Amino acid sequence: MPDVDAAFARACDHGTVVLEGPVDREYGERDCTIEDLASRRWQLAQAVADVAPEEFGCETVSPWPAYQPGDRV
Numbered sequence: 098m099p100d101v102d103a104a105f106a107r108a109c110d111h112g113t114v115v116l117e118g119p120v121d122r123e124y125g126e127r128d129c130t131i132e133d134l135a136s137r138r139w140q141l142a143q144a145v146a147d148v149a150p151e152e153f154g155c156e157t158v159s160p161w162p163a164y165q166p167g168d169r170v
Contacts, residue, residue: 101127101143108133108141121145123153 098104101119109115114132121127125148130140150157 098141098143101129101141104141105129105131108139124148124150
């Protein structure tokens with residue numbers, strides 16, 4: 098989402114219930130959680146920084162091996 102704050106403000110203008118206002122996370126995202134008038138919960142997120150996993154206490158791992166035709170699943 099390009100602008101969490103604008104989407105959050107628009108949702109608030111239309112009666113959403115705020116479960117958690119916009120906040121910056123250590124892993125490089127800004128997000129918020131809201132509930133619409135039908136009681137569905139939404140998490141809106143925006144990437145604000147490119148943060149390496151090691152910078153917030155995790156580690157980079159190798160990706161899963163690619164699926165090859167004939168592999169058993």
